[in-house]
Amino acid sequence: MATVLFAKNSAKAKSEENEKSEVIAMSHNGVNYQEIINNPITIPEIRIHTKIDNTFYRESVIAFREGTPNNNTYNRFFDGRNYEGGLTRDAYLLSDDKELVIKSINYSEDTKIPLGLKTNKNNTPFEISIFSLEAVPENVSIYIHDKLNNSYTNVINNTFTIVLNEGTYNDRFEITFSKQNVLHTETISIRDFIVFENKTQSQLEIVNPKRLNINKVMLYDVSGKEILNKTINTSKDKTVISTKHLSAGMYIVSIKITDNQTLNKKVIISGN
Structure with a gap:
């Protein structure tokens, strides 16, 4: 394992003009840690807000991490669990039937992320929109796909609104980055x-x-x-x-x- 070495107020790091403390990250095994500190990597993130029953918001985060092993499975090192799963009205991402607040993906247009909604009463409104985009490329589109009626809503500049009756909806909605799976070579209907x-x-x-x-x-x-x-x-x-x-x-x-x-x-x- 590479070791990060720091020199603080040492003779080598000491400024001749003042006595202020400095921290210098030394290179080791070919890794320039000073460059990493000066130019940290920004991970692109999509922050989605779901307004539930005109009362409160739930935030879901999709992170574009190139090292994500598999977009379709849960990974405890890359994804964040929803530990408030006891809420009677909620919105969350899904992977391997686990409720998530953060889902990491290796971005591609045909990626699909299941979106779960649940409510304990009839006529509950849900409003889903993009709260912020951090370092996400401008050519990325983001849709809410309602699989029941096969509708797609682009939520970058729009809000997806739906009223649901009591129940848990883990298989009806998904977040996609295109309106169809372009990889299908055989059309199934x-x-x-x-x-x-x-x-x-x-x-x-x-x-x-x-x-x-x-x-x-x-x-x-x-x-x-x-x-x-x-x-x-x-x-x-x-x-x-x-x-x-x-x-x-x-x-x-x-x-x-x-x-x-x-x-x-x-x-x-x-x-x-």
Whole structure:
């Protein structure tokens, strides 16, 4: 390990003009520590403020760190946990299902960072905007992607506003730096699945003829409230979910597949 050497008020560091103390960082093993002190590295940061229920703000920070091992996993040396997870209304970043206040990434346009929102009451407004950008390149765009309706809001000069009912929304929203994943070579759409209610069996059926990998299935009512969130991680040709506990009405089925792509389909549940 390299050692940092300091000389304070030594004969070598002493000024002939005054007796003020000086600190000189010496070079060692080819590392110029004086240069590091004089020219510290600035880490680009995006500070996002979420105004919750017109009452208080929660801050989330995205740091551009080139040494980040993996954008899609939690790393305790690079990321900051949300230790106030007991709040009944909150906003936070997510990685490996851990709530974060700081997420470090190695920036690329196709990076996606899950954004969690939760509330303990109906009709809770959330307003999300950029509070500050520190050393972030001017060509970087920042969007809030609502995967339920596939809308993108550029929040650099705008505010993303939504009203949510009671619930935890960990799979609906994400922060992106482009409006689509330009790396997709094969387009996958909801038309690759057949989604319907089997009224006789009182179950929702998702037919998967291409045997694509399904990570999660979420179910929302027409107000956007999450009714079901089920991790399945399967590529079976059919997935079945009971609808016996559901009231009659229109629902939105969200299917999360590889690369966090989400596909939506409206279905009518009979409520038998």
